[in-house]
Amino acid sequence: MAMAELTRGLRGRPVKPPQSGMSRRRSLWERIHLDPWLLGMLLLLMLSGLVVLYSASGQRLDVVIAQAVRFGVALTGMVIIAQFTPATLLRWALPAYLAGMAMLVAVEVMGDMGMGAQRWLVIPGVVRFQPSEMMKLAVPMMVAAWLSRRELPPGWQDLAVCAVLIGAPVLLIARQPDLGTSLLVALAAVFVILLAGLSWRVILALGVLAASALPLLWVNMHDYQRQRVLTFLDPESDPLGAGWNIIQSTTAIGSGGLWGKGWLQGTQSQLEFLPERHTDFIVAVLGEEFGLVGMLAFLALYLMIVCRGLWLAGAAQETFGRLLAGSIILTFFIYVFVNVGMVSGILPVVGVPLPLVSYGGTSSVTLLAGFGILMAIHAHRRLLPR
Template sequence: MAMIDLSRVLRAHPVRPPASGIARRRSLWERLHLDPWLLAMLLVLMVAGLAVLYSASGQRPAAVTAQALRFGVALVVMFLIAQLSPTTLLRWALPVYLAGVLMLVAVELVGDMGMGAQRWLVIPGVIRFQPSELMKLAMPLMVAAYLSRRELPPRLRDLAVCALIIGVPVALIARQPDLGTSLLVGSAAVFVVLLAGLSWRFILGLGVLAAAALPLLWMNLHNYQRQRVLTFLDPNSDPLGSGWNIIQSTTAIGSGGVFGKGWLQGTQSQLEFLPERHTDFIVAVLGEEFGLVGMLAVLLLYLLIITRGLWLAAGAQDTFGRLVAGSIILTFFIYVFVNVGMVSGILPVVGVPLPLVSYGGTSSVTLMAGFGILMAIHAHRRLLPR
């Protein structure tokens, strides 16, 4: 019997390990330029948000349907932006920034009024939107594009240019007036500057200057904004007026206890004692109906999203990508911190929604567009020079 040449057989028919399902899924996600872990956590947060919104809106299916459609649009926007390369984002930073500033000027001149503020542009029969939302992305893109072409850490001259880039849109938004959005837009750009490598001595100096400027800021606040600060310091000074919101929100959260009263069983929200319960104060609905356990579960989900986002940002392979990605995820953290802080009474009320839980379309699209930028930077990292 002839001996079989095993080496020849192996060369002719090499043994390959079976392709695993996990490998196929990873290659699919890579082709789609999406991060499956981050996307899964965002989808869970959206579903939880729709459940809370159903209760907070007075059990109106129309509100949940409208929000679900907005989430669908936001996911499409995220997917489309994720397909862009960091080079494309860098190239479009200046045009998007200039377009945003021009729209803010248009708001100042011909903007639509609503709820005592001039914040919207209206294209009749097409759309009504807030240009300030666009600046939440345009600002970090523009500042990162500028600093990525300079020596880091930035010199004083570069910081002065950054201050001008940041100051013009922030001032225009604050004039609408919209203090909450102006602070968020400003913080998104400031995070870029901080991530560029400022020394702690310089940061401390800026903090001292900011503290010294507080009296000037106080004098330039609108009366209702000053009243919000005074109410924050003593809500019971006007319990049936300016203090009503925070008193009712803390009452709702406290009445939920550890495990809550149950879904759709909240008295403060269902009996309409709680104002703005489907937008800025939706955390109070969550605390009343699901208790401390429910709030901690949602906060843990936010923490996981932020942690994953920071991990993706750390993997960026160029300065522009690291600065933009880091700023986007840190701004997301500010959203969560400010909203939960103001509803629980540890921060003044500034009108910041809870990300992907509060009712609203423009903010959801903006947030998901930011995550699309984050995924784009991560997905294209191998195309960048090492």
């Protein structure tokens, strides 16, 4: 009787027990559709990246500030995208894909040149950006949208349509030329197909088909791209030319030892022996100044982000969201694997930045937009029919 009186108000209505601070915080995160664990790890990664970038850029504060501003823009975009429902993302898949294709054609016709490649579009006085970065999200979105409307696992006819959807933008990006980005775009879409439940026989058949196409790929590669592969196989064959980058990067990483030389104390980076040290080869700066322990700490943070992303993707309640979310986080893992692999000499150099650490604006916006999609899919899962 006493307990009943305690749980009822003066008018006989049940009295809700007071919410704890943790419950209130959870409800706040749910209202803004963000995952606090994933967001916290991303912020920690970006802040740590700014510390490394300050050293890698030659202690240029303006570069760090510019990167921080780009992170701010990217985070704003992530929060906005996280408010969309999976149904909205599904509706926008085709328009985003067509817009991206139109911009790739525009790059082919009137793109801006830089470093021997025609990859950028310029809006005078506003922005200079790479449309190919947008396709890292638009292509897997389109493939996921197509497969979500089909019976799974997909048949050969559906796979043929997916091949066209993937092949058209990949070929345009490869013509810029940008082999690294074209492979990443293709891989992001392939992850969608694999997550759709292909049988091992189909996967094996596609793998054999891809392997048989390698000679054709080699013949159509540019001279400098073939040279990168040959240099990967034997960097000492041209130590002062094509092999310079990989030799200097592995030297920098090895010289860091267990604990590193200390922040701002790297010789290979600070004396400018290391090329592209604030972009593609920033891992070498990290290894030289923070050592094996510092590199393992960064890799552990990346691993926790990937694990959290996979958990969020696994909680998706419908096909489109599950395929797209899984592709986004697996592609993020490939970013890290390829960058660390090429800088440490176990993969050819393909010009892939270290996510949210290397200097760059378009890639940061694309990456955080992807995490915004991931959070949107997870946050709105309760609104979907079970």
